[in-house]
Amino acid sequence: MTPIRKAVDVNLGALAEALEKKICASCDYLDTAECHPERCMVGFARKVLAFVLPKGVLDVPGASQLIPAEDFKVYAAEDVAAALAETLRQCRECRDNHSPDCVIALTRACLEHALTGQRIDYPGSVFLYLARLREQDPRLAELVARELRHGTPSEG
Amino acid sequence: MGEGYFQQRNGLYVLDVMGACGLMTGEQFRGLAAAVAELGVPAVKLTTRQTVVLLVPEEKAVALKAAVESLGLRVAPYHNVVRPVMACPGSADLCPRALGDALALGQALQERYTGQEVPKDFKISVAGCPRGCTEPYCADFGVVAAGGETYNVAIGGFGGSSRPRHGELIARRVPRDAVFAILDHVLERYRALAQPREKLGRAVERLGLEAFLPPAQLLRPAEEPDPVLLELKAFLGAPE
Numbered sequence: 001m002t003p004i005r006k007a008v009d010v011n012l013g014a015l016a017e018a019l020e021k022k023i024c025a026s027c028d029y030l031d032t033a034e035c036h037p038e039r040c041m042v043g044f045a046r047k048v049l050a051f052v053l054p055k056g057v058l059d060v061p062g063a064s065q066l067i068p069a070e071d072f073k074v075y076a077a078e079d080v081a082a083a084l085a086e087t088l089r090q091c092r093e094c095r096d097n098h099s100p101d102c103v104i105a106l107t108r109a110c111l112e113h114a115l116t117g118q119r120i121d122y123p124g125s126v127f128l129y130l131a132r133l134r135e136q137d138p139r140l141a142e143l144v145a146r147e148l149r150h151g152t153p154s155e156g
Numbered sequence: 157m158g159e160g161y162f163q164q165r166n167g168l169y170v171l172d173v174m175g176a177c178g179l180m181t182g183e184q185f186r187g188l189a190a191a192v193a194e195l196g197v198p199a200v201k202l203t204t205r206q207t208v209v210l211l212v213p214e215e216k217a218v219a220l221k222a223a224v225e226s227l228g229l230r231v232a233p234y235h236n237v238v239r240p241v242m243a244c245p246g247s248a249d250l251c252p253r254a255l256g257d258a259l260a261l262g263q264a265l266q267e268r269y270t271g272q273e274v275p276k277d278f279k280i281s282v283a284g285c286p287r288g289c290t291e292p293y294c295a296d297f298g299v300v301a302a303g304g305e306t307y308n309v310a311i312g313g314f315g316g317s318s319r320p321r322h323g324e325l326i327a328r329r330v331p332r333d334a335v336f337a338i339l340d341h342v343l344e345r346y347r348a349l350a351q352p353r354e355k356l357g358r359a360v361e362r363l364g365l366e367a368f369l370p371p372a373q374l375l376r377p378a379e380e381p382d383p384v385l386l387e388l389k390a391f392l393g394a395p396e
Contacts, residue, residue, distance in 0.1 A: 038393050051391045055384075061255055061303030062385040066392065097287050 010058070010090045015107055016049045018086035023079045041071045041114040042083075045107040052103050064100040067110055077140055080115045084108060084140075085147030088126045098124035115140065158235035160207070161217065168198070169217050171210045173224050174232040174270075177243035177262040177282075178206030184227045191223035205279070206242050207232050233271040236353065238278045238343075241266035242291075246284015246301060254284030255382075256301025261332060265299075265339070274343065275350040275359075279314070291315065293323045296356045297339055302329045304382030309338055311368060312357035321357040324365055329377040341370035 023042045029035045037043025044067060052060065087108040099105065100122070109119050120132055134141035160172025175184065188208070192200060195216045201209045212220045221231055232240045243262025246254030262282035269280065281295035292298025294315035300308045306329040313323025327338055342356070345368045350359040360368060369375070 044392070047392055048388065051388050057384065059255075060384050060388050061382045063388055066385075066389065099286070 010092065010104065012049050012053055012090070012103065015083075015086050015090055015104065016046055016053075018083040019046050019049075019107070022082040023075065026076070026079055027073075029073075039068050039070055040073070041068065041110040044068050045110040048103055048106055058103055059099050059101050060103070061101050063103075063106055064109065067106070067113065071114060073114070075114045077115060077143055080111050081140060081143035082147050084111045085144050087111070088129065088144070088148060091126055091129075093125050095124035098122055158233065158237070160209075160232040160234040161221075163214075164211065167214075168211045169214050171212060171217060171220055171224065172203065172232040172234065173208045173210060173229050174240040174266075175206075175208070175229055177241055177259060177266055179259070179263075180229070184229060187223070187227040188229075191220060195220050195223070205232075205240050207240050236274055236276050238269045238272045238274060238280065240270055241280045241282065242295070243282040244284050244289045246282075251284055253287065254301060255303040256284055256305055256307065258282045258284035258290075258299070258301050261299065261301075261307070261335065265336070268336070269339065269343075272343065274346060276353050276355050278343070278346070278356065280339075294320065295323060297342060298323045299335055304378070304385070305332050306330060306378040306382075307332065307335050309335060311342055312360040312365070314355055314357050317355075321361075323357070324360070326365070326369055327375045330375065331378040334374050334376075334378075337374050338370050341374065342368055 019042050024030050024046075027035075027042075035043070037047055048060070048063060052058065087104050090104050092104075094102075100109070105122055108122065112119050116137060120129070120136060123129055123132060130141055130145060133144065161169060163169050173188070188210075191197070192210065195212060197210050197212050197220070199211045203209055210220060224231060241262045243259050244254075245251045246256060246258030247260060248257065250259070262280075265280055265282065278296045280297045280299070281290040281292040282299045283290045283292045284301045286300055288300060292300050292313075293310055294313045296311065296314060298310040298313055300310070302308050307327075308325060309327040309330065310323035310325045312321065314321055327334070330338065346356050346359065349363055349367055350356065356368075
């Protein structure tokens with residue numbers, strides 16, 4: 001039987017953990033009154049992951065329109081690269097069927113926006129994405145590739 | 157209006173039988189199987205348009221048609237008409253990928269439009285998600301569920317040609333009722349503007365897409381977003 005892709009088929013917990021441990025843990029605003037998840041790229045992504053996990057869905061049509069636009073914090077490329085690499089580990093490589101409203105894509109878009117202020121049009125494939133990222137930001141591409149090679153893969 | 161009833165090279169005839177967008181009950185399948193056995197049908201073939209073709213000797217075609225109709229099925233209309241509608245199993249009960257009730261919408265479209273006369277055969281495909289298993293961009297009128305009982309609509313596509321053409325998106329996230337209103341408009345424009353035996357897509361190429369576009373109010377996206385999105389907004393504490 002060919003399984004249909006659902007939230008339980010990917011390790012969304014690993015994504016949430018990467019966001020929490022690699023980015024939030026080094027954020028000056030963590031556990032302060034200035035921590036506003038709804039206005040923070042990483043906080044938003046973590047909340048969306050928390051929302052979909054019990055529902056067992058991966059796509060929320062229209063969710064990509066909710067990505068906050070007013071997060072002007074400065075993020076360290078090294079921290080973001082680790083989480084970005086985790087989104088690539090979890091990516092199902094849907095190719096033409098890639099959905100920007102998939103929570104993995106949503107998390108990746110938040111991280112791209114956090115770091116570069118821009119979103120990279122995802123080609124539905126990790127390899128093609130890395131090639132595209134290298135064109136736009138060679139250093140970030142190298143950091144992500146290094147994370148993929150040497151980072152701690154999630155347990156699926 | 158013609159019916160799907162043709163002579164084959166071997167002298168036998170085929171009867172093209174349509175169900176509810178490919179959906180048949182066990183009783184209908186058993187009834188067809190009984191008719192196939194009783195009338196000496198040598199072969200049954202599934203078609204790309206989710207219909208079933210039965211091969212039959214000419215003298216038994218009338219009896220086979222009666223058997224088909226007694227099962228609540230019908231012989232598909234043919235020639236320059238709206239053809240049987242293709243729909244995927246997208247629904248709350250079936251395909252887990254579905255973003256909307258494509259099957260019920262397809263059945264309703266088939267019920268209302270199939271057999272209506274048009275300048276050239278007119279094919280409708282309904283898909284429950286952007287994966288488009290029913291190839292909605294290769295149909296004269298393609299519908300793709302977009303979440304929350306809203307649909308995207310493309311027109312002017314066709315595949316069965318040496319020069320196939322992809323449909324062009326004309327409406328995004330319109331409510332279910334608007335799909336019918338848009339189709340009414342497109343069919344009316346198609347009948348008024350197309351040359352005899354001209355596919356909708358070729359008419360679009362000749363006259364421009366604008367000539368077939370419905371009024372702006374019909375293309376307005378649904379105000380009600382997907383219920384899961386509403387739930388997410390509430391979860392995020394965002395204003396609705």
